[in-house]
Amino acid sequence: MxxxxxxxxxxxxxxxxxxxxxxxxxxxxxxxxxxxxxxxxxxxxxxxxxxxxxxxxxxxxxxxxxxxxxxxxxxxxxxxxxxxxxxxxxxxxxxxxxxxxxxxxxxxxxxxxxxxxxxxxxxxxxxEPGLEKSYPNFVGNHLAEVDYKNLMNTLTPKEFDIFCLLAKGLTTHKIAGELCLSYKTVANYATQIKTKFNAATVAELAHIATALGVLKK
CATH class of the missing domain: 3.40.50.2300 (Response regulator)
Structure with a gap:
């Protein structure tokens, strides 16, 4: 065989x-x-x-x-x-x-x-059974989750990785070390990600990530 x-x-x-x-x-x-x-x-x-x-x-x-x-x-x-x-x-x-x-x-x-x-x-x-989960209907009080989900789909694979690490609270320096990238490269990615989600802070990204199921509540 x-x-x-x-x-x-x-x-x-x-x-x-x-x-x-x-x-x-x-x-x-x-x-x-x-x-x-x-x-x-x-x-x-x-x-x-x-x-x-x-x-x-x-x-x-x-x-x-x-x-x-x-x-x-x-x-x-x-x-x-x-x-x-x-x-x-x-x-x-x-x-x-x-x-x-x-x-x-x-x-x-x-x-x-x-x-x-x-x-x-x-x-x-x-x-694996049990992986299917529903998203919450809304994020915050102003924008439906589906809009954030669509924005999430526009992230490149590298942007998605950095988004997740930022949302988990890692600093730009730590992310650079984790992904073997330069600090400047990660900083540029972070700016692009915040711009896409119209988020001013990493805390806002963490809130979005939690609502989307990227982070556990």
Whole structure:
């Protein structure tokens, strides 16, 4: 029986080791390559041509969402499963829009990962039960949430990553270090994001992020 080949993408070596141990117990799946950054994952995908990519969203460099987009731009039929700590609906939506075929959280049962990989490899889609959440009807007292949702959809993958980090309270310097970008680049992104949402402060961005489900209340 041919095994389903997997490219594993996560910036934490201990997490990848755990995945290897889990999938090693499965006769039908094998990890053929690993990457800790999105840039390397894009290159490895083209070289190794795995059946499925299992990918985290939060990584330094281009990040998971941009990695999905780049792979799917080159290979539209690529089969990518997001395996993330984020369970908020907005992350699922962004991953789908980028081209992912499935989404599960790292808190899911071990058998869910195996089930998801095999289903996506067979041409299906897989989403962990319970990820679908409704948004609140309004944000604040002046603008319907759907307007913010539409604005969210205009963010580039990098803008989205920086938006999330700003909303979580990280400083521009910390975000620059987290994403391996210059301070000036992050500051420019922050200005663009505030302009798009017509937000004067990071606190306003945090309020919007909470209402959209990017941050938990």
């Amino acid at each position: 041919n095994k389903t080949s997997v490219l594993l993408v996560d910036d934490h070596a201990i997490v990848r080791a755990g995945f290897r141990m889990l999938l090693a117990a499965t006769d039908s799946i094998e990890i053929i390559a690993e990457a800790e950054r999105g840039e390397a994952a894009c290159q490895l995908y083209l070289e190794k041509k795995p059946d499925v990519v299992v990918l985290d969203l939060s990584m330094p460099g281009i990040g998971g969402l941009e990695c999905i987009r780049r792979i799917c731009d080159r290979v539209p039929e690529a089969k990518i499963l997001v395996f993330s700590v984020h369970e908020e609906n907005v992350y699922v939506s962004r991953a789908l829009e980028a081209g992912a075929k499935g989404y599960i959280t790292k808190s899911s049962a071990p058998n869910i990962l195996v089930e998801a990989i095999l289903k996506i490899a067979a041409g299906g889609m897989y989403f």
